[in-house]
Amino acid sequence: MTEPVAAETGTQEVGRGSLSADAWRALRRSPRFWLAAVIMALAMLMAIWPQLFVSISPATHDPFDCSLRADDGSFQDRLPPSADHWFGTDVQGCDYYARVMYGARASIVVGVGATLVALLIGLALGGIGGYYRGWPDAVISRVTDLFFAVPYVVGAILLLTVIGDEGRSTLQVLLVIGVLSWPLASRIVRSSVLGVTQQEYVEAARAVGASDARIVTRHVLPNSFAPVFVFSMISIGAIIGVEATLSFLGVGLQLPAISWGLMINTAQSYVFDSPHLLLFPGLFVTLTVLAFLLLGDALRDAFDPRLQR
Amino acid sequence: MIPVFFGASLLVFLMVFALPGDPVRAIGGQRALPEATVQAIKARYRLDEPLVVQYVAYMSDLLRGDLGESFVSRRPVRDMFTETFPNTARLALFAVTIELIIGISAGILAALRRRGFLDMLVLVSTTIAIAIPIFVIGFTLQLLIGVEWGILPVAGLGDGFQSYILPALVLASVSLAYVARLTRTGLVESMNEDYVRTAEAKGLPRHRVVGQHALRNSVLPVMTFLVIDFGFLLAGAIVVEGIFNINGVGNAVFRAISQRDNLVIISFTLIAVVVFMIVSLIVDLAHTWLDPRLRHD
Numbered sequence: 059m060t061e062p063v064a065a066e067t068g069t070q071e072v073g074r075g076s077l078s079a080d081a082w083r084a085l086r087r088s089p090r091f092w093l094a095a096v097i098m099a100l101a102m103l104m105a106i107w108p109q110l111f112v113s114i115s116p117a118t119h120d121p122f123d124c125s126l127r128a129d130d131g132s133f134q135d136r137l138p139p140s141a142d143h144w145f146g147t148d149v150q151g152c153d154y155y156a157r158v159m160y161g162a163r164a165s166i167v168v169g170v171g172a173t174l175v176a177l178l179i180g181l182a183l184g185g186i187g188g189y190y191r192g193w194p195d196a197v198i199s200r201v202t203d204l205f206f207a208v209p210y211v212v213g214a215i216l217l218l219t220v221i222g223d224e225g226r227s228t229l230q231v232l233l234v235i236g237v238l239s240w241p242l243a244s245r246i247v248r249s250s251v252l253g254v255t256q257q258e259y260v261e262a263a264r265a266v267g268a269s270d271a272r273i274v275t276r277h278v279l280p281n282s283f284a285p286v287f288v289f290s291m292i293s294i295g296a297i298i299g300v301e302a303t304l305s306f307l308g309v310g311l312q313l314p315a316i317s318w319g320l321m322i323n324t325a326q327s328y329v330f331d332s333p334h335l336l337l338f339p340g341l342f343v344t345l346t347v348l349a350f351l352l353l354g355d356a357l358r359d360a361f362d363p364r365l366q367r
Numbered sequence: 368m369i370p371v372f373f374g375a376s377l378l379v380f381l382m383v384f385a386l387p388g389d390p391v392r393a394i395g396g397q398r399a400l401p402e403a404t405v406q407a408i409k410a411r412y413r414l415d416e417p418l419v420v421q422y423v424a425y426m427s428d429l430l431r432g433d434l435g436e437s438f439v440s441r442r443p444v445r446d447m448f449t450e451t452f453p454n455t456a457r458l459a460l461f462a463v464t465i466e467l468i469i470g471i472s473a474g475i476l477a478a479l480r481r482r483g484f485l486d487m488l489v490l491v492s493t494t495i496a497i498a499i500p501i502f503v504i505g506f507t508l509q510l511l512i513g514v515e516w517g518i519l520p521v522a523g524l525g526d527g528f529q530s531y532i533l534p535a536l537v538l539a540s541v542s543l544a545y546v547a548r549l550t551r552t553g554l555v556e557s558m559n560e561d562y563v564r565t566a567e568a569k570g571l572p573r574h575r576v577v578g579q580h581a582l583r584n585s586v587l588p589v590m591t592f593l594v595i596d597f598g599f600l601l602a603g604a605i606v607v608e609g610i611f612n613i614n615g616v617g618n619a620v621f622r623a624i625s626q627r628d629n630l631v632i633i634s635f636t637l638i639a640v641v642v643f644m645i646v647s648l649i650v651d652l653a654h655t656w657l658d659p660r661l662r663h664d
Contacts, residue, residue, distance in 0.1 A: 200370070200371070200374075201374075203371050204371050204374040204375050204378060205378070207371055207372075207375040207640045207643055207644065208375050208378055208379060208636070208640065209598060209601050209602070209636060209639050209640070209643070210598055210602065211598075211601065211602035211605060212601065212605075212620060212624075212632075212636055212639070213382065215605070215620075215621065215624050216382055216383065216624055216632065217382065219624050219625060295498070299498075299500050302500050302502075303500055303501065303502065303602070303606060306500070306502050306606070307605065307606070307609070307621070322500075322502065322503070326502075326506065326610075329506050329509075329510060330510065330514060333510060336503065336506055336507075340499070340500070340503035340507075343500055343503070344495070344498050344499045344500070344503065345498075347497075347498040347499075347500075348494065348495065348498035351494060351497060351498055352494065355494070
């Protein structure tokens, strides 16, 4: 970054590469990063292709293939974990292992989707506020404050209950959580864009007559990328937890959807007799959330050289 | 602050009233009500008026201290609030106390032995505590401590002080982890500051350097966090009060939403908005008190 306008092709790569190359070097040495990456890869694979995980199980491979009684007449519901049913069976006699594997998809779709929705709104509003400052920033900041003041979970329960009259889809849950999460995204985008636009290189670009579009795409966005990316990872983890909580409260996803939160919602009535119903989905939610949080932490440390002392 | 309050109140009002769903049907339940009754209910709760008129009437009642009347129980919302609020307030205060005492101590211990065993222990346990959904922590502790070992009451508030310990611990768990991490990061950073080196050079004992000079600045992020924490506490209260069967604000709001008890939802939510704004204000004032650099700006 010491020679700003050298040969058009070379410097851009070197200049942009150095921060991320440093970050990558720091990440490679971090056990936290590898732990998170492995869990995340497994969770993603589980979400895209649950059949793969289910196919190794001795029980039925279909999460909807449930029977309360076996052929010999014995009851099949709420069996504890065994060699046939690795995670036991649930209230309807479904194989719990298959259901837990298929449950990954809803959680990850909602987590990633809602974060994208929040980011899209946040990038637009926070970006405008941080870049132009002045009255657009004042207006946007006041609106953000206003949405911030309304309690997040009460808002989510309220909106989801209203929608829920005719049943809720994954998409609706995703949109509600995303729309409620934008104020935080907007604040983070605003502060990082604001920080970048006050740098000398932006002033220099402006002085040589670069257009707003060029400054935004070449300088502001690449340089405010790191904090926004870190926020996204942590946000995905947090939203997976929120989805589970809302489903647990009975206002998130609805049956026959398969989701970890819904499983825990059913489990709460049997928690003293059949703790495995709570244990397995609880464990998988925790591990998935943990992976995203750890990745966010590892990235933040890698992108922030001050912390590497 | 006042514009934010009116803006937020309008937002909540619109969310509750402008969205589909018929409060009259919520009152009638499964029965089809005769037309005259529907009209009477609508007149009683001003449901037949335009939304703007309803909003203005509600707000002018509110400013006179009248929180409205529950559609479902026909009781004043104010009575419902004064019944439930003390339970939640005690729970929340207890939780914040646990958070601050355990969280800040853990953060200090971790920061002073950076990269040591305690530091790793605090980092790992806080990450896990943040990742576990609060209801999983709640059920697990209830099952182990309440049912299996029988150390503390399982649910309800019938046993006085003891019955608050378990729910408060669960409510505090997530924020406790954040407080510990913020204290640790803040303290690690301020231990590298010049004024700390000066204090050490003056020959001050270690506990004075940490307690008087370094810690003072590193608790600033913790103070800021308390504003965010207020949101966590409210969300946590809904879950924790459900698990431990506590007659508190969280439970009341949740029930009101599922019953479409509009005025209860709005009034309770607006009280939360006001408390949130007061907490933010106190934190802002505390900032200038803790950090002398802000005073001269």
